[in-house]
Amino acid sequence: MVDGVLSHLGRLGAGLLVTVELTAASFAGAMVLGTLLAIMRIVPVPLLRLCAAIYVQFMRNTPLLVLLVLFVFGLPEIGILYDLFWTVTTAMAMYGAALVAETIRSGIRTVPPGEAEAARALGMTTARSLRHVILPRAFRSMVQPLGNIFIAIALSSSLAAAVGVTELTGETDLINLEFADAGPTFLVSTALYLILTLSIGFVTGLLEKKVAIGR
Template identity: 55%
Template structure:
């Protein structure tokens, strides 16, 4: 217990870095996934094919392999970025494929008749998508999106494997190497992840109830 209290700042800094990685990854992946989902339902065959290829490719590559490829492979061809943003970019590209399928499933859940009625009223295809379909689709995918955010938070620990030792798991590994108390150090890290994911789940549940009431 003395180890935890004397190094509380280390865990706090690691947790903050993990949250930064997760937040940026989530925002970029959500934006990319939304664009991919629109491409997957677009009337242009080339866009549909490209989006489908992207999703099928990235969903079938292990995240750790992708991180390793970006962190250690890109410098070999002269592409250099700060380690933090290299990791965020790789994770965002990976999770965008999953966000795409989540949004697409939400779009499919919207009754087709609503889009047809909107077009009959003179709305353009873009207006139908942005004002009718997407708002309902995003509303219906709140829980799956929360599950993806939880997955992003948990998998941010893989950043430690490619050199981001400032995040929570990386700091925990360093403490364990120094003090050889894995039960204490990794137990504390596990507790932090549990608290974070439970908080996300509870927040999503509250938002969902509010949307039901206001909807």
């Protein structure tokens, strides 16, 4: 049994690498889009606030697997074709952006209103006050929640196997189909996911302590 698992470590490692790449790219995209959505939800422009709210509610109430299927199999039907990895990354980033947006919006609410008023009194525009005053202060309360979203995206990346991406779960399933070695192989796969999520949690904890010291 041990020899069988050891012989598959190279393939599992390759699958883990794809999982890490997929997770990192999806989270980065979610951060960019989520920040934009959070800003849209707080600016005094009703149409922007409505559009962002609809987007967030739609994504939060749509299963990620459904979204992946729509992107992977639906986009080619309307003539949109591009790499499977980036198709899945886009879907996961758009899904995660809704979670990031709500986290950032909650973080912004922790900033005392007086700081925004002081920024306006100094002649700062809304964009400048967000960039230089509100978001940096809000980030201190968002580190742990954003870390949790990062972990959630890492675990959710296993759904990519259902649409053909050979990440860790997909590679594990292929090994099982070829060698009928489900138990040990999936145990190793589980351990690799655990190492990945614990690593994210560890880095998040360090970052949270660092920003806490800077308060």
